[in-house]
Amino acid sequence: MASISAEELKGELAAGRSGLIDSALARTLDPQGLRSAMTELFDLVLGRLATHAGIVPGSGFALCAFGGLGRREMLPYSDLDLVLLYDGGRAGELQATADALWYPLWDSGLSIDHSVRTPEQCLALAAEEPKVALSMLEVRHIAGESSLCDKAASGARTAWRKVVHSKLDELVEQIAVRRRRSGAIAHRTEPDLKYGEGGLRDAQILDALAAANVANEAIAVIPGGPGRGALEARKLLLDVRTGLHLVGGKPRDILHAQFAADVARLLHYDDRFALARDLSNASRTIAFATDLGIRTARGAIPRRGIAAIRRAPARRPLAEGVVEQGGEVVLARGARPERDDSLLLRVATASARHGIPISAGTLRRLADGAPSLRNESSQVYHDNLVSLLGTGEAAIDVIETLDRSGLWDRILPEWAAVRDLPSRSAVHVFTVDRHQVQVVAEATRLATDVSRPDLLLICALVHDIGKGRRRDHCELGAELTSVICARLGMPERDAERVVTVVRHHLLFAKTAASRDAADPATAEEIFVRLGTRDRPTFELLVALTEADSRATGPGVWTPWKAHVHSTLATTCSAFVDDVAPGAPELSAADGPAVTANIRISKGAYATRYVLEAEIDGGTGGLADVLLVLAARGIEVVQAQTLRVEQGEAGEIHRVRAEISTLFGTPSDPALVAQDLRALSSSTVRSRLHSKVDRRQQEAWTAARASPRVWFEPGDREEAGSDPRSGLLRVRSADRPGLLAEMIGACRAAGVEVEWSRAETFGEFVADTLHVSGISDAPGGSERLVAAVRAMLPSPLPEAEENR
Template sequence: MHSDPNGFGKSGPGPTVSAAGPGPDVSGGSNEAAYLARARRQLLTGVSESGQDSPNPAGKRHPLGASALRDAFADLHEYWLATKGAEIGIRHDSGFALVAVGGLGRRELLPFSDLDLLLLHEEMDPAVVSQVADQLWYPLWDAHVKLDHSVRTVTQALHVADTDIIAAQGMLEARHIVGDIELTNLLISGVRRQWRTDIRNRFDELIAQTKSRWERSGEVAHRAEPDLKSGRGGLRDVQLLNALSIAQLTDGMPGLGPELPGGGLALAHRRLLDVRTELHRVAGRTRDQLHAQDADEIGAALRIGDRFDLARMLSDAARTISYSVDVGVRTAANALPRRGLDRLRRPPVRRPLDEGVVEHAGEVVLARDARPAKDPGLVLRVAAASATTGMPMSASTLNRLADNAPELREPWPKEALNDLLVMLGSGSGAIAAIEALDRTGLWGRLLPEWGAVRDLPPRDSVHTWTVDRHLVETAARASGFTTRVSRPDLLMLAALLHDIGKGRGGDHSVVGAELARQIGKRLGLWPSDIALLAATVRHHLLLPHTATRRDIEDPETVARVVETLGGDGVLLELLQALAEADSLATGPGMWGDWKSSLIGELVRRCRLLIAGEDLPVPDPLDPEHLALAATGGIHVTLLPADSPNTYVVTVIAPDQQGLLSKAAAVLALNSLRVHTASVGSAEGSAVDSFVVSPKFGAPPQAGLLRQELIRALEGELDLLDMLTAREEEAREIRRAAAVEEGGEAAVPVQYAQAPPRVIWFDTTSAGESILELRAEDRPGLLSRLADAFDQCDADVLWARVSTLGSSVIDSFCLALRDGDTRRKREEIERAVLGVVPPEMPETERDSGVQ
């Protein structure tokens, strides 16, 4: 076979074309074009031009609804094309077939969309093919129908599909209109077989094109004037899912059902189609970008409400589609067929992440022995593991949790609150985790108050995000400021809840404060912490409004702020950090040197009126521990704590250098997380108590911990080297898993969201100083800190250790043997900063790399 410039094959028999039949230059074509144009206008407006073709009086508008209009347009054009095709000889035995692709192929034909048609022929004479094509195309042009057409043999069409991925996607949705159905079947089966066979080689190009389209068009859910077709979460993403489904890599409708937020993928798809249909009708032409001035009219036509109601519905639908695409692409990538040596690669290994949570094929999934129906905290453990590792939660895991996980009892167990804080403290990793929980209905179970702000559009243009996404973005920003405050846990919770009162009427700060009290009680916070959380939400606008609208040099202005805050210095520092996180999460240009300097100066002046903070003090020692210390020897006890799955490990041993470091290392090597610790001494013995929880399963026996501690003290075990080796092994396993899956390591190095901070306090005792460390946690951090003090020849007289989510607030009273206190403090500070996680580089933090 040879090809001519028009893409026609060699000559052959063709249909019989009547000399009197309608052609491009005869009056019949003009009549047909006029009929088609008139019918299109009547469907669009509901008005009969003659006043006789409609049961409505002439001039009275009664347009079809969006869905009915699409069906009517598809029916009209299919009928016209089938009739016209039969008239010019395109019949079942003619060697011609007319095939619809694009909107008509999907039966999603919009009023002003292009009509995408493919005329197939069986290697006919080019002159005959040209005549048949002209008799199809010219009446459509005369009717002012935008036409995207091509004429090809099946072989030529398959070649185009093989070389042009966009054309291939269009042909995957091809549908027979008229003519030789065998030709159409050959095309459809050939394109789909070709697509399935070659999907491994084309997958990367497909995803690269998709991401490029997203970069050009933005997100439908968060754009003031979204691109409904090409934006992320738009109609082309639904077509992408369909293409992956045809390749047999996904089921096409992953992870979502109609009872969940967004109503499922099918409803989200239909809603976007309806809006785009009305957009065409309002604009009177093809348009994919929804302009703000048209939103009220479109919302009214669809009986949704005003432009804000429309924006909320669009956000809901687009985020449902976005989540479905994320799941679909991930599922497809894992399902790609392997060839050659790839078939010999070992299947992905299940690696534990937390109790009941494992990593498998680059996703966070449930362990085989997990029992979600009897483990209410499993949802938050899965989400925390996802946020901290950067690996997504599998759709099947989320569906299983949604179907089986019970409600958390009130108040929440401490472990559940800690997992929530760990997730929030992961920074940008929390955004994807919360979005996945929200799209599958799990986030609403944890925070029922979230429903009022879900997809709620902002009322002013300076906000980039919907209210719910703004709250999550603020929490992610606040995770970078946790070392600035003494209560990082309350900072992250306040960031997540500061605008929770919106969408309910009234002052959102006042409403939000009451909701924060309600939520804080449910989370199991202490009453004093609930009051502080509520006050932070209530006054989250106080500093920026005062600093930018009042004279901060006026003593009365400063006095009013201090009076409003009740002289609470902790509340003041929380509000300062929250103001910055809130501004950064609002949009570009909302935080800068001017605003930062004004708020900073206001806070400085307020601190001058607030009494200084109390020094950290040691915890009192338990009388039973004092009695054991008096007996001498090494004692290790392990007893249940107040909350489930937590234990108190107490180590009592003759005080010696390295004891604290080795005791903490023994706990870390036995997968025991330290939540709080109290270090003291009496009767020449150290008395160290640790509140811990096992990372997996049950805790080890106290006798085993004692045996390992004795071996370490005698020099038989190098615990710090063992900790470093285990950390590097975990890192290498993660890298290997990423390489195995063809991606980058989820956690190549350990970075902190917030820069570590060391604060020194002077005491009344000579030679003593108190060091407070605010940093992000890492495995074995307490052991490494104690070893750093030993290396600097600084004795730990007492210590108070607190782990709040992923942050630590550790206070150590140190005896400094060197006479030069300043030089010794600098040496110790360098040693301490050398063992905490380094701050994430600015470039990686901005790009969302974890």
């Protein structure tokens, strides 16, 4: 049997490849043209080699390619992935044929991954291992019996369609392991173009799902989405990897910094940062398309056996106009995105809070109909956005989904300027947009350090929004933030605080690093620069500084830095202006009372209502009313209560509260009163507590921030002050029925709540209760504080350690 020599093979490949590489380096041949030409070169050479080895039509043998050559995406220094197929006969010729094929390839110095199998053996192996199944989907005939290759290729596709439902979970786990090992291309200084999240391996998953007819790259084509489609994104990654081979002179998958500038020039980019931005966009598009495709594939897989005759999955309500169906967030049947300004944010919040992804169909409906936020919008936008941001880490993937769908621009059109923008600092591990979202996640861990967690989350989201332009990003960011705050319908005073913190968000860190943190003059300088001594503003600045540092990268927030910042914060605290909360002024509610003196009227927007009540029974009666409301799915957003002595008639609590429902209208006051009358029964009380417990387990995310509770005694030197009274201050993550539990704890301790001010900011609360009647025994206030703290949501131990 004649054979081509290794030297001849090596010379032919070297000459052809050298000429193509020179043309590509001279930029007379673009990367895609180079890949096509390289594929043709190897097809020609391998075809000649196979013919010399006797692999011809009628021989019972076939040479097939998979991998890059199989996909016609041959790179300059890619490995060769080949399989020699035979029909099971001619066993005596098999060894000689294989030797004639493989030895010249080995001796030529080529790196090859090769095997010898029958089509049936290939299919059996593919049935056992998803990686083999995926590679078999790319098999392409090079030489010999085309029927053997067709049998393997068509059999692989048929088998894949049959087993995709059973292999999908294993495939998803392999994807997760690979992504954890290689990281995300978008956020790596030296990204792995092949194995990283959003890389070429992810793109191949989409091809495999398309081959099974369960999803394809078009699944992620959302009208108005940013950047390129999945196919274009894949081409860019291939072009970058091709350029990396060219400038690196060998097979490379990781775009090391030393090659980035040369690759950028080869691909006609101004610099490596421009390339990094496009690469980030492309990889995030592929990752989004892959994840969306997998979820779509799960829904497209036909149910079998008993599951096939069951009814469609139940729809579980999550929020007004939002339900869960089949493990995804979808719109309720009556939802109308074009008529509901806040539906987009409610969908996002429900997804983050419950850990359920948004369906592709829902994203398309929102893209088609959800309006952009208008200028001078109502408070509803601010409230819903804060609720989304308050979910912390859970919000990251949801915001990424909105961003890749073009929906995030409708909430923050200013985001486009920082999308995929690479940081110029080596210590930053994320792009600017992703960094800001990470700062939000870090800020949720510090939310109980500030009196206004809602403003902290907004500051975190937009603090670097001015980057990427030829101006001081702090000053430009402050200007843009002013526009954003107006669009979110924020009160003027709150907007001033956010704008001030964004303008000076680097002030605290720079001062701590360059001045004596314990020197009062240093503190004075900070307040002069800040232009205010307002305590909430100062708290926001300190917390944002820490969150920003923690989100920058590992090792940036060090124990030494934490110590210096804490020292400076303590020094500054003596110079801030404090405004003590005062008792609310609540007069008897106007209008006729509706059953048990409880009135509920419409509030500022849908799902918000105003409750006014006069409650008999002192603190115990107040706790009972709050318990009933929580059991009926009614949450207190803001509340003021005042205890009023009625002389011989006893006492009442006047209440004015802004309340919220997840969906629908709140219960009729008559039903609330009915539950109140029945609370004398321990069975009824237990039933209501069980309802609240169930809501806590089903409908709320884990706490991210450690609760803070402290007692501020009354002024003992003030005439008429009661030494057994004072302010109980609480900052905590929220959960259903929390205010009822806290006031119930006061009741159990024999303490009266004289008045209270309760505020909910998304996932967090900041409450002040003026209490009296604390025990004269030593440690009375400490026991009350401990009792309240024990019932508050606390982070998991790992989250506490990370803090």
